[in-house]
Amino acid sequence: xxxxxxxxxxxxxxLKEVFLNENLGHVVQVIEAITAALQAGNxxxxxxxxxxxxxxxxxxxxxxxxxxxxxxxLPAIALSxxxxxxxxxxxxxxxxxxxxxxxRALGQEGDVAWGISxxxxxxxxxRGLEMAKKKGLVTIGLTGGDGGDIARIVDHxxxxxxxxxxxxxxxxxAVGHVICEMIDYKLFxxxxxx
Numbered sequence: 001x002x003x004x005x006x007x008x009x010x011x012x013x014x015l016k017e018v019f020l021n022e023n024l025g026h027v028v029q030v031i032e033a034i035t036a037a038l039q040a041g042n043x044x045x046x047x048x049x050x051x052x053x054x055x056x057x058x059x060x061x062x063x064x065x066x067x068x069x070x071x072x073x074l075p076a077i078a079l080s081x082x083x084x085x086x087x088x089x090x091x092x093x094x095x096x097x098x099x100x101x102x103x104r105a106l107g108q109e110g111d112v113a114w115g116i117s118x119x120x121x122x123x124x125x126x127r128g129l130e131m132a133k134k135k136g137l138v139t140i141g142l143t144g145g146d147g148g149d150i151a152r153i154v155d156h157x158x159x160x161x162x163x164x165x166x167x168x169x170x171x172x173x174a175v176g177h178v179i180c181e182m183i184d185y186k187l188f189x190x191x192x193x194x
Contacts, residue, residue, distance in 0.1 A: 012170045019160050019171050027175060030156045031182045033138050037112045038187065043075035045107060045137075047099045047128055048116030051169050052142075053080035055116050059176045067180040071188045077106065079128070099128030109136035117141070118168045120148020120159070129153055142175070144168035 020027075034044060044063060046056035056078040063076035079102045080086070089098045103113060113132030115125040120143035129139050129150060141150035144160045145168075151157035160171045 008167075011164070012167050015160065015162055015164075015167050016171055016174055019158075019175065022161060023158050023175075026156060026158055027179065030140055030158060031179055031186065033140070033156060034112055034179065035183050035186045037110055037138060038074055038183070040110055042108065042110040042112065043077065044112045044114060045077050045079055045103060045132075046114045046116065047079040047102075048125060049080070049122055051165075052116035052118060052122075052125075052172070053078070055169065055172055055176060056080050056114075058173065059114075059180065062177070062180045063183075067177075067184050069184055069188060071184060074183075074187075079103070079106075096123040096127055099124050100131040103128050103131045103135065103137070107132055107135050107137050111137045112140060113137045114140040114142065115150060115154070116143075116172060117148070117150055118144040118160075118165045118172075119163075120145055120150040122150075126150055126153070142172055144172075 046060050048056045057080065060076040060078040063074040065073065079099050085102060086098050089101050107113060113129055115129045117125045126149045129141065130153060132139050139154040140156045141154035142158045143150050145163050147157050147159040151159055158175060160168045162168050
């Protein structure tokens with residue numbers, strides 16, 4: 001058992017290093033894009049399924065409440081949290097439309113649509129990002145594997161080069177935290193920040 005635990009931790013650490021080597025410039029671009037949107041008075045819409053839905057909620061909370069410094073709340077919404085909206089769209093239309101309809105209703109040109117999918121192939125995330133592009137939102141895809149359909153349609157693709165879902169999700173939340181930290185620094189430039 002100990003060997004398996006050690007191997008899992010090492011895989012996670014190594015995958016973070018691989019991600020950083022492959023995506024550092026892309027992470028910087030995402031930070032710049034979100035910062036610019038927030039400075040212009042726009043908001044961030046985050047969405048995904050399962051663990052990725054939980055990551056969307058987690059990151060939205062970091063924006064709205066605070067991350068590591070005391071600062072004003074930043075506008076972010078996780079589109080996976082309203083069960084009445086999700087179930088009505090899923091029932092009346094199709095589950096693949098749960099994010100695209102919300103983006104159609106809430107998204108405005110200049111907002112950021114941040115889709116999360118470990119496979120890069122989730123139909124509802126793809127459709128949400130397609131709608132976001134039609135409406136003039138900045139699109140970000142946080143994916144795994146080869147990035148799937150999501151990486152091919154977004155403005156900014158952050159791809160964790162692995163198909164091991166738990167390890168991909170670990171990198172997703174790590175990069176999400178780094179993005180939040182750097183946005184706080186860029187917007188509020190506290191002396192105690194990096």
